[in-house]
Amino acid sequence: MTNLNSQHLRKYPEKPQQVYLFGTCLIDSFFPNSGLDAISLLEREGIEVIYPQGQTCCGQPAYNSGYLDEAKQVARQQIQQFPGDMPIVVLSGSCGGMMRHHYADIFKGDGEIQAFCDRIFEFTEFLVHVLDIQLDDKGDKERVALHTSCAARREMGVHITGRKLLGQLNQVELVTHDYESECCGFGGTFSVKHGDISAAMVADKSRHLENAEVLRYISADWGCMMNINGALDYRNSKLKGQHIATFLLNRTQKQESRS
Amino acid sequence: MNNAAQYKIKVQESKYANSARAFRENVARDLDNSELRENFRGAMDYLVDKRKSAFSEREELDCLRQQCKLIKQRCLVKLPLLLEQLEQQLEQNGIVVHWAESITDANEIIAQLIERNNGKSVVKGKSMVSEETALNDYLELQGVECLESDMGEYIVQLAKEHPSHIIMPAIHQNKQQVAKLFAENIDGFDYNTDVDTLIQQGRQVLRDKFCQADVGISGVNFAVAETGTLCLVENEGNGRMCTTVPDLHIAITGIEKVVEYLADVPPLLSLLTRSATGQAISTYFNMISHPRQDGEKDGPKQVHLVLLDNGRSQAFADDELRQTLQCIRCGACMNHCPVYTRIGGHAYGTVYPGPIGKMISPHMLGLEATKDLPTASSLCGACGEVCPVKIPIPKILLRLRQESVKPKSDDKQVMKGQGAGRKALEAKIWKAWSLVHKRPVLYRTSMWFLTRLRGLMPKKLGAWTKVRTAPKPAAKTLHELMAQRSRGIRDEV
Numbered sequence: 001m002t003n004l005n006s007q008h009l010r011k012y013p014e015k016p017q018q019v020y021l022f023g024t025c026l027i028d029s030f031f032p033n034s035g036l037d038a039i040s041l042l043e044r045e046g047i048e049v050i051y052p053q054g055q056t057c058c059g060q061p062a063y064n065s066g067y068l069d070e071a072k073q074v075a076r077q078q079i080q081q082f083p084g085d086m087p088i089v090v091l092s093g094s095c096g097g098m099m100r101h102h103y104a105d106i107f108k109g110d111g112e113i114q115a116f117c118d119r120i121f122e123f124t125e126f127l128v129h130v131l132d133i134q135l136d137d138k139g140d141k142e143r144v145a146l147h148t149s150c151a152a153r154r155e156m157g158v159h160i161t162g163r164k165l166l167g168q169l170n171q172v173e174l175v176t177h178d179y180e181s182e183c184c185g186f187g188g189t190f191s192v193k194h195g196d197i198s199a200a201m202v203a204d205k206s207r208h209l210e211n212a213e214v215l216r217y218i219s220a221d222w223g224c225m226m227n228i229n230g231a232l233d234y235r236n237s238k239l240k241g242q243h244i245a246t247f248l249l250n251r252t253q254k255q256e257s258r259s
Numbered sequence: 260m261n262n263a264a265q266y267k268i269k270v271q272e273s274k275y276a277n278s279a280r281a282f283r284e285n286v287a288r289d290l291d292n293s294e295l296r297e298n299f300r301g302a303m304d305y306l307v308d309k310r311k312s313a314f315s316e317r318e319e320l321d322c323l324r325q326q327c328k329l330i331k332q333r334c335l336v337k338l339p340l341l342l343e344q345l346e347q348q349l350e351q352n353g354i355v356v357h358w359a360e361s362i363t364d365a366n367e368i369i370a371q372l373i374e375r376n377n378g379k380s381v382v383k384g385k386s387m388v389s390e391e392t393a394l395n396d397y398l399e400l401q402g403v404e405c406l407e408s409d410m411g412e413y414i415v416q417l418a419k420e421h422p423s424h425i426i427m428p429a430i431h432q433n434k435q436q437v438a439k440l441f442a443e444n445i446d447g448f449d450y451n452t453d454v455d456t457l458i459q460q461g462r463q464v465l466r467d468k469f470c471q472a473d474v475g476i477s478g479v480n481f482a483v484a485e486t487g488t489l490c491l492v493e494n495e496g497n498g499r500m501c502t503t504v505p506d507l508h509i510a511i512t513g514i515e516k517v518v519e520y521l522a523d524v525p526p527l528l529s530l531l532t533r534s535a536t537g538q539a540i541s542t543y544f545n546m547i548s549h550p551r552q553d554g555e556k557d558g559p560k561q562v563h564l565v566l567l568d569n570g571r572s573q574a575f576a577d578d579e580l581r582q583t584l585q586c587i588r589c590g591a592c593m594n595h596c597p598v599y600t601r602i603g604g605h606a607y608g609t610v611y612p613g614p615i616g617k618m619i620s621p622h623m624l625g626l627e628a629t630k631d632l633p634t635a636s637s638l639c640g641a642c643g644e645v646c647p648v649k650i651p652i653p654k655i656l657l658r659l660r661q662e663s664v665k666p667k668s669d670d671k672q673v674m675k676g677q678g679a680g681r682k683a684l685e686a687k688i689w690k691a692w693s694l695v696h697k698r699p700v701l702y703r704t705s706m707w708f709l710t711r712l713r714g715l716m717p718k719k720l721g722a723w724t725k726v727r728t729a730p731k732p733a734a735k736t737l738h739e740l741m742a743q744r745s746r747g748i749r750d751e752v
Contacts, residue, residue: 023737025696029706030730032737051741054699062689064638066660066680070693077697105654154640183597187637194635195722200290200601201637203726230727 012129013087018048019126020088022078024095025057026222031243034222038091038123038245045131049089054081058095063102064188075103079116088119089126091245092221093152096122101155122152124161124220124244137169139251145177145212147205147228147241149221153181162220162244169251177212179204186227202231210239220244273362274393276628278608279620283631285606292603295431299603302430306594309537310645327530328649330523331585338575338584341484341517342566348487352549354562362392365567369394369476369509370401372563376507378403378474382465384491384498385409386478387425387588388511388567391610391623394476406472408465408497410458417444423604425611426535426590431603465497475501475559479512480587481527482564485520489564491545492531494538499545508559510547514566515575515584527587530647534589570622570675577673579658583618585648590615592642592652598635607632614642614652618659626663626676633659634680706736 019042023035039049055078063071078099082088090096100120107113127133146162153159159181166174185191185201192198205228209217215238219225225241232239278285289295314320334341346356359365365388373381381403383389395405395416407416411428415421417440422428429437438452445464451457477498481490489510491498502508518524532538551558574580593599593613604612609620609629617632633656643652662673663680695701713732720729 028737029709029732032733032735032740035737036740051737053703053738053742056696056699056702059696062693064657064660065685065689066657066662066664067686067689067693068661070689073693074696077699081699150637150639150641154644181641183637183639183641185597185637187639190634190637192722194286195725196287196290197598197601197635198637198722199726201597204601226730227727230723230730233728234724234726 010129015045015131016047016087018050018086020082020086021049021051022055022058022082022088022090022095022099023051024090024092024222026226027091030226031222034243034245035091037243037249038089041127041133041245041249042089045133047131050086052081058090058098060095060098060102061188063098063106064190068106072106075099075106079103079113082116082119085115085119087121087126087130088116089121089123091123092223093122093149093156093158094221094223096120096125097151097155122156122158122161122220124152124165125156125158127248128161128164133165133168135165135168135248135252137171137251138254139169139171141171141173142216143173143175143214144247145175145209145214145217146180147184147209147217147219147221147224148181149219149224150183152220162218165244165248166218169248172251175212175214178208180208184224184228186223188223191227198227199231202227206231206235206237206239210237215239216247217241218244218247273391273624274396275609275620276624279624279628279632280608282606282608282635285608286602286635289603289606290601294433295603296601298431298433299600302424302427303594303600306427306536306590310534310591310594311537313533313537313539323526323530324647324649326526327587327647328585330518330527331587331648332582334518334523335515335575335581335584337519338514338517341519342514345482345484345487345517348484349489349564350487352487354487354489354547354549354564357563357565359565359567360569362567362569365392365511365565365569366394366397368565369511370398370403372507372509373398373403373474374401376474376561378507380468380472381405381474381476382408382468382472382497382501382505383412384475384477384493384501385412385428386476386511387422387610388478388513389476390422391513391569392511392567394511403474405476406465406468408469408495408501409493410461410495410497413461413465414440417441421605421610423612424590424593425588425613425615431605469497469500469504472501472505474507474509475503475505476509476511477501479510479516479564480531481524482512482517483519483521483524484517487548488521489545489547489562490524490528491547492528492541492543493545494536494542496543499543502545502547503557503559506560507563508547508550508561509563509565511565511567514568514571515586531587531589534591534645534647570619570624573674574619574622580622580655580673582650583622583655585650586615586619587648588615589647591645591647595641595645597637597639597641614656618650618652618655621659621662621674621676625679626659626674627679628676630663630676630680633663703736703738706738710734710736710739 027035042049059071059074100117104117148159184205185198229241357368398405407413414429423431434452441448479489480492532541550562574583599613607616609616621629638653640653667678710732
């Protein structure tokens, strides 16, 4: 996996006027509100967000299943949709890791594709390191837990940025939960191919989050959240996950927009 | 056909091939065993904490990992040369070298050595390579008694099991289970569940055996080409007993254990013990350079080294897969693995469980028997993060998945059993998936249908909905909402 030091060495650009948004296929068809909330946050910071209609999926499902050629063709399709040198903000650490690190690997030695990879930023990483966003908390007192995806943590090395963003919210208490850095058991096709192992993992993750005694946990990855929320919902748990974009937006504007 | 010949045929395909094929059934069995799961979770938590406290300085750890990765990579690049040099140096020192391509070759070499020396009783130090060759089974068929002398291995042998962890072979058993096992097997065992007392009583049995044994068998952690030295890391002193008391010492190891210089050993050793058990150094560190010499009062009269390939050269031949051979067998990858922690070591069905097992077993047993192993990972990367020699484990698992699903007819034959995991329907699905996702119009149309037909989404989605509710597609896609937005329509879902 990626050298964790790479993030320390990453040179962040000046705040741009425009960015591209890669919404991810999951947000596109299942959770578009998280995409809209992320866009609202970026726009509030004075950034114009461009959403290329030609984007589809980063190719990770096929790549993780061993179908390299199929993944490559889809990857090329994405790369073509984001011309120029504008930063590309990705609404998932997992898709971000695919586009930033695995594309570089798949097309090793291709300078243009490497340049594309260098423009990939995970959403919370972009808010903290490029925008240096300052959040003014307008919400009520609340305790939340945070689930960071394995790809955000270990591939993108951005596990600290979600924490930093929540830390800026005065009324929000971030509760750590047991085995916080452990995988939720999603892993894309793994959750279906090895359903019983995945089930054991998500059962443990849900329990650890419930033991944190919060009503809401926050995450920047819908892959994990679809998994954990699905398991919580199945057991009629009161606990729910919320995308970090929605949470940050709701906390920093007067009225809650979307849940 | 005599027994040995029958056995040879059986063992050509290691007995582990069948148990690896049964991976899914093994998993179902062991996931249901709550005592087993508790034993593993508790033990892994302990080992994770121990490792963490052994590396208090992040910078030092990073530097040491980088250094050791480079050492192992340098040694692997020169592997053929270093093996020749090792053989030369060892022979000069009076240690006889034997080459074994398969596990059967290795077992035969060892059995012949024992026979030639009229060996009757063998004591073994811990050796995973001898587990790989199923040496105990082989020797038993030859009428040679083989006793495991590492406490964990001894427990596993008494229980007629296999190690469930490469460093802690009996970690799947708790002290109550061990006490019960001893009560059933050790004459005069004074029943109790105190760990120290248990170990003392077990050791008493072993002590007597050490004095009687005429052959000692051990593994090797590092074989130094420069000096012809075999290094053995251990904590119980049983390794030293096995390699000094009996007249005949046979060491067995994989070809990847060779290092170039003696100076390569200290950083590797420091990283090995700290990654494995959190120890600054192991209680014993043996450096074996020659058999007993004139005037020396102890030590074996003969020392032999068996160097085993068993699929390693297949990994060696490919630049990416070669990194698998950097492994120094510390076990940190399994200690940190959420899958291993849940299913335990036996479910894998292979000698080496956990992430390292998923990487190395396909070379030993072929992809046909092991095709379920590389996919049994969420690719969370916890293993790669702690690997002392920085093997990019998730990347290698991805590569093995590629080898497993690529057409059998593919010209590039990298691995035995290539294409064994390929299913025609699955291949077609990915082809269709790719077709849709590289054509934006087709993609948007598909998603339009998915969202419009969301009321028809089935409530049951196979394995997913066994423990989760099904996600529901949104009423409109983000693509649509953004297209509307650019036309000035704000339609919130």
